[in-house]
Amino acid sequence: MIRMPRAAHEHLSPTGVPPLAPLPTYPDVVVIGAGAAGIGAARRLLARGLSVAVLEARLRLGGRTVTTSLRGHPVDLGAHWLHAGPINPLVALGLARGEPLRRAAQENHLWVGRRPGRPAEEAAFGRAWAVADRAMTDGARLHGEDRAAASALPPGLGPWGQRVALVHGLVSGRPLTEVSLHDFPSMEYGDNFFIAGGYGAYLARLAAGLPVALATPVTALDWAGQGVRLDLGARGTLRARAALVTAPMMVMQEPAPALRFAPDLPGPVRAAIDGFRTGIYEHVVLHWPSSPFRGRDRLASLIGGRLQPPGLLTRVDGTPFHYFELDVPLARRLDAARAGADGARRLVRETLAEQVGRGCLRDLAVPAVTEWRHDPWSRGSWAVVPPGHTGARDLLKEAVGERIWFAGEALSREQWGTAGGAYAEGERAADAIAAALH
Numbered sequence: 001m002i003r004m005p006r007a008a009h010e011h012l013s014p015t016g017v018p019p020l021a022p023l024p025t026y027p028d029v030v031v032i033g034a035g036a037a038g039i040g041a042a043r044r045l046l047a048r049g050l051s052v053a054v055l056e057a058r059l060r061l062g063g064r065t066v067t068t069s070l071r072g073h074p075v076d077l078g079a080h081w082l083h084a085g086p087i088n089p090l091v092a093l094g095l096a097r098g099e100p101l102r103r104a105a106q107e108n109h110l111w112v113g114r115r116p117g118r119p120a121e122e123a124a125f126g127r128a129w130a131v132a133d134r135a136m137t138d139g140a141r142l143h144g145e146d147r148a149a150a151s152a153l154p155p156g157l158g159p160w161g162q163r164v165a166l167v168h169g170l171v172s173g174r175p176l177t178e179v180s181l182h183d184f185p186s187m188e189y190g191d192n193f194f195i196a197g198g199y200g201a202y203l204a205r206l207a208a209g210l211p212v213a214l215a216t217p218v219t220a221l222d223w224a225g226q227g228v229r230l231d232l233g234a235r236g237t238l239r240a241r242a243a244l245v246t247a248p249m250m251v252m253q254e255p256a257p258a259l260r261f262a263p264d265l266p267g268p269v270r271a272a273i274d275g276f277r278t279g280i281y282e283h284v285v286l287h288w289p290s291s292p293f294r295g296r297d298r299l300a301s302l303i304g305g306r307l308q309p310p311g312l313l314t315r316v317d318g319t320p321f322h323y324f325e326l327d328v329p330l331a332r333r334l335d336a337a338r339a340g341a342d343g344a345r346r347l348v349r350e351t352l353a354e355q356v357g358r359g360c361l362r363d364l365a366v367p368a369v370t371e372w373r374h375d376p377w378s379r380g381s382w383a384v385v386p387p388g389h390t391g392a393r394d395l396l397k398e399a400v401g402e403r404i405w406f407a408g409e410a411l412s413r414e415q416w417g418t419a420g421g422a423y424a425e426g427e428r429a430a431d432a433i434a435a436a437l438h
């Protein structure tokens with residue numbers, strides 16, 4: 001048997017755990033998971049007058065959003081961008097609460113072969129983005145049959161086109177050869193925000209006062225009789241009228257789900273869950289005071305050279321912190337070599353030495369490397385829709401047996417894979433549950 005390594009970020013603790021309320025003994029609704037979807041749902045269910053118990057497997061809140069403290073600075077190990085400002089409920093709520101949101105910079109860095117890109121190169125890169133994005137949007141609209149998003153990319157875009165595909169593959173969670181074309185254009189990326197103090201810390205603040213039990217994994221959900229009965233291992237059982245499941249798709253997938261259903265879910269629901277692919281996106285957190293990249297919160301595209309970072313966010317909130325992102329091919333390479341976090345550190349140094357020169361790396365430190373793909377409560381960064389699986393997000397919005405609902409990033413069409421999408425889905429499911437139970 002292959003033993004999965006422990007996720008390298010697991011020992012890093014969150015910056016804050018707010019006070020939580022005790023659980024009711026027989027809640028109307030039990031919410032499985034205290035990530036963005038679970039927090040959004042619990043707040044909305046309570047506001048609708050229902051009693052709620054949130055059960056969370058981890059010792060902390062926030063799921064795939066968590067802020068830790070590195071060298072005295074708050075640093076997000078999961079979600080960091082508040083994407084899609086105009087439709088992201090966490091932006092609207094943050095503005096209403098007076099949270100310290102800031103708009104993401106529009107300026108980016110382009111480096112080509114160890115020097116800043118020239119105006120003609122920047123223009124060529126911009127054209128490649130526009131052509132590729134139009135081709136994929138049109139491809140999704142014009143062709144009836146779903147196929148890989150990569151197949152819509154026009155040939156002849158050269159190295160700029162390859163770079164565009166690499167970045168889209170990173171932010172999609174898998175190479176575009178494995179991503180549904182029909183699902184792809186649904187992401188609304190414009191108008192992003194960041195939040196001072198970290199996204200994870202913000203989500204934890206939103207959970208203050210909610211009835212959450214931490215360190216309480218649900219191993220089975222029994223819906224054979226009336227309502228639902230949750231198996232909590234050594235902690236016994238809990239009954240409720242209905243359940244909202246926000247565990248990541250990967251955690252529920254056969255053949256070894258960490259959360260079982262008894263009786264098993266209806267065939268189409270089971271197929272919808274199992275058909276998602278594991279998205280991979282990992283942060284290698286750099287502390288790099290003398291980095292050649294200036295300006296706050298800018299993305300850098302480093303082109304030319306054998307090794308290229310698929311994503312680099314520089315000078316986060318004006319600090320020396322940078323994120324070097326790992327995509328599927330890089331994570332796969334590290335895992336095949338069983339290289340772990342130290343392998344990621346070597347890879348970053350090797351890549352940046354090639355791109356900016358070894359002399360620029362003298363004060364580079366790598367204080368954290370994430371491994372969400374090896375974390376037992378996420379098993380990946382987000383769920384990806386492969387070609388032919390587009391119906392899954394909507395199918396999972398239907399209640400099962402009038403007592404089980406699903407929510408989470410995987411169900412969001414327009415904000416897929418994001419914390420804002422997960423929160424919105426939590427609220428949507430809460431409204432559906434309230435309508436059914438009242």
Ligand SMILES: Cc1cc2nc3c(=O)[nH]c(=O)nc-3n(C[C@H](O)[C@H](O)[C@H](O)COP(=O)(O)OP(=O)(O)OC[C@H]3O[C@@H](n4cnc5c(N)ncnc54)[C@H](O)[C@@H]3O)c2cc1C
Pocket residue numbers: 032033034035036037038055056057058061062063064065077078079080081082083216217218219246247248251258259281282283370372377378380381382407408409410417418419420421422423
């Ligand atoms: C490195 C990285 C960077 C990212 N960057 C961004 C970004 O910049 N912007 C963005 O919007 N999104 C980003 N994302 C994605 C975003 O973090 C997720 O889409 C979002 O947080 C998912 O929220 P959720 O509520 O659906 O799931 P989760 O946050 O995973 O919450 C589910 C909860 O269920 C719990 N759970 C699982 N199984 C059980 C069980 N059996 N019993 C009890 N509890 C259980 C888990 O512990 C977890 O707390 C990133 C993700 C990663 C990994």
